[in-house]
Amino acid sequence: MPLFMMRFTVRTDRWATIGGYITGFALLFLVWHLAATYLVKSTLFPPPGPVLARGWMLIEDGILQEQIIASLKRIAQGFLLGSAIGIPIGLAIGSFKPVRWLLEPWTEFFRFIPAVAMITVSVIWFGIGEESKVFLIAYTTIFVVIISTAAGVGAVGRDKIRAAQCLGANRWQVFGLVALPATVPYILTGMRLAMSNAFVTIVAAELIASNDGLGKMLWDARLFMQIEDIFVALVALGLLGFATDRSFRFLIRAFAGRFNATV
Amino acid sequence: MVFVTQGADVALVSLQGVGKTFSGRTGAWEAVRDFSLDLAEGEFFCLLGTSGCGKTTVLNMVAGFEAATAGSILLDGAPVQGPGADRGVVFQGHDSLYEWLTALDNIGFGLRLRGLGRAERREKAEHFLRMVGLTGQGAKHPSELSGGMKQRIQIARALANDPRMLLMDEPFGALDAMTRAVLQGELSRIWAETKKTVLFITHDIEEACALATRVGVMRRGPGGTLKAIVPVDLPFPRERTSDDFMRVFRDVHALIHDEIHGAH
Numbered sequence: 415m416p417l418f419m420m421r422f423t424v425r426t427d428r429w430a431t432i433g434g435y436i437t438g439f440a441l442l443f444l445v446w447h448l449a450a451t452y453l454v455k456s457t458l459f460p461p462p463g464p465v466l467a468r469g470w471m472l473i474e475d476g477i478l479q480e481q482i483i484a485s486l487k488r489i490a491q492g493f494l495l496g497s498a499i500g501i502p503i504g505l506a507i508g509s510f511k512p513v514r515w516l517l518e519p520w521t522e523f524f525r526f527i528p529a530v531a532m533i534t535v536s537v538i539w540f541g542i543g544e545e546s547k548v549f550l551i552a553y554t555t556i557f558v559v560i561i562s563t564a565a566g567v568g569a570v571g572r573d574k575i576r577a578a579q580c581l582g583a584n585r586w587q588v589f590g591l592v593a594l595p596a597t598v599p600y601i602l603t604g605m606r607l608a609m610s611n612a613f614v615t616i617v618a619a620e621l622i623a624s625n626d627g628l629g630k631m632l633w634d635a636r637l638f639m640q641i642e643d644i645f646v647a648l649v650a651l652g653l654l655g656f657a658t659d660r661s662f663r664f665l666i667r668a669f670a671g672r673f674n675a676t677v
Numbered sequence: 678m679v680f681v682t683q684g685a686d687v688a689l690v691s692l693q694g695v696g697k698t699f700s701g702r703t704g705a706w707e708a709v710r711d712f713s714l715d716l717a718e719g720e721f722f723c724l725l726g727t728s729g730c731g732k733t734t735v736l737n738m739v740a741g742f743e744a745a746t747a748g749s750i751l752l753d754g755a756p757v758q759g760p761g762a763d764r765g766v767v768f769q770g771h772d773s774l775y776e777w778l779t780a781l782d783n784i785g786f787g788l789r790l791r792g793l794g795r796a797e798r799r800e801k802a803e804h805f806l807r808m809v810g811l812t813g814q815g816a817k818h819p820s821e822l823s824g825g826m827k828q829r830i831q832i833a834r835a836l837a838n839d840p841r842m843l844l845m846d847e848p849f850g851a852l853d854a855m856t857r858a859v860l861q862g863e864l865s866r867i868w869a870e871t872k873k874t875v876l877f878i879t880h881d882i883e884e885a886c887a888l889a890t891r892v893g894v895m896r897r898g899p900g901g902t903l904k905a906i907v908p909v910d911l912p913f914p915r916e917r918t919s920d921d922f923m924r925v926f927r928d929v930h931a932l933i934h935d936e937i938h939g940a941h
């Protein structure tokens with residue numbers, strides 16, 4: 415295929431994707447509208463119109479942005495901290511048998527204690543300030559990242575390592591120049607999974623103990639029966655999660671697309 | 678084809694009574710038994726045998742990937758301890774290429790390990806890229822190359838490291854017949870140019886006869902071993918339809934035929 419045609423296909427692909435997303439969301443709001451106005455007909459399930467109007471009001475007052483930024487900041491901090499700890503541990507577990515024997519009980523133990531179950535402990539330890547939330551996000555990130563990183567190291571093809579050895583590579587060169595780059599797609603995929611966990615965790619944590627954030631907004635709206643506010647928070651969560659995951663996938667494609675076509 | 682070997686005792690590689698027994702859950706399996714072979718500097722030796730007779734096992738021991746459980750393997754008179762840059766390996770599949778590097782950087786990987794500067798590396802890699810007929814394709818990543826191109830890159834990567842010998846495990850096994858014939862021709866040419874010693878594994882009789890200066894036929898396992906060695910004293914490039922070629926082909930075929938249809 416000539417180059418100009420290839421570029422053409424790529425471009426139409428992108429427009430098709432964007433068009434698909436827009437249509438998909440429009441459809442979602444339409445179904446919501448129909449369900450709320452003709453099926454449920456309850457004040458407890460408002461149609462999108464009033465919800466979006468309320469959302470716009472909250473944006474104009476600067477309240478919605480404040481909650482979103484509060485939540486996102488916690489996610490970003492905990493996520494980066496968790497990844498920074500999880501990646502080296504995962505690499506060590508994948509590379510050295512004794513480390514695996516030593517640390518696998520830890521990872522296998524803690525990964526079955528969900529972050530949500532740790533909320534009480536973390537509030538007791540860190541109070542209801544930022545630390546408890548960052549701790550929870552980091553906690554939920556670490557184990558997912560460790561496990562996928564370690565799996566990635568284990569999945570490095572035997573021939574890749576052998577090829578390096580018979581080109582004269584020592585242990586450290588095999589690690590740094592072969593095992594590490596070959597593991598990057600696994601690390602990024604683990605981080606993407608961890609990111610969706612982080613969204614679950616932050617809402618739960620803010621519901622229970624926080625002064626701001628989208629979770630807190632949900633809680634307050636329930637207390638004061640502001641049904642539109644609840645839906646504004648839900649829509650905001652969905653859109654934020656969607657946008658974050660897409661950007662992450664875009665980053666993975668940009669950095670690691672040539673590693674592995676399936677990422 | 679005339680061969681200059683300075684006396685029989687200067688073999689580059691010498692396998693003496695080499696054996697390999699795998700022990701696993703299903704018990705011990707003697708894959709190779711009493712395998713002896715001397716490879717002279719500069720020769721192209723094809724190891725031919727049916728599937729599962731132990732060819733890869735022999736190559737892995739010479740490469741140093743696996744230790745022999747009996748006998749000894751000497752390289753330049755010193756026992757093989759493990760893999761090293763003196764033995765370049767071309768693997769059967771192309772999983773051994775690094776997807777995150779360009780073709781050129783794959784070729785220059787060994788040079789990078791030795792700390793060569795960027796410019797020098799590039800220049801050498803370009804030279805070997807040309808040698809395997811991929812001029813101008815150096816910026817592509819392995820995912821953008823065909824199967825045949827990937828095998829060319831593997832060969833160039835091994836050669837760029839300037840090893841004493843090349844170990845090749847059915848490098849063209851997964852290619853279509855036409856591509857295989859082309860690559861066989863190029864390998865022959867490269868071998869003549871670089872004068873590397875080659876240990877080449879195949880189960881294709883024609884391929885062995887077209888490339889080798891000697892063909893070693895293996896007896897099937899358990900306890901696979903060298904059954905016979907057929908010298909191929911034909912000039913290069915080989916005329917595959919010539920009577921001489923046919924004669925060699927028939928000789929080798931007869932040896933292999935017994936293996937396929939023998940007691941089983």
Ligand SMILES: Nc1ncnc2c1ncn2[C@@H]1O[C@H](COP(=O)(O)OP(=O)(O)OP(=O)(O)O)[C@@H](O)[C@H]1O
Pocket residue numbers: 699700701706708726727728729730731732733734735880898
């Ligand atoms: N790691 C291993 N553990 C146990 N048995 C093995 C192992 N590797 C090879 N074998 C056995 O040794 C024998 C020889 O295997 P090898 O891979 O050397 O065959 P081959 O001649 O290269 O065959 P092919 O042409 O199919 O590649 C086989 O019977 C195989 O089952």
Ligand SMILES: [Mg+2]
Pocket residue numbers: 732733734846
């Ligand atoms: Mg084999």
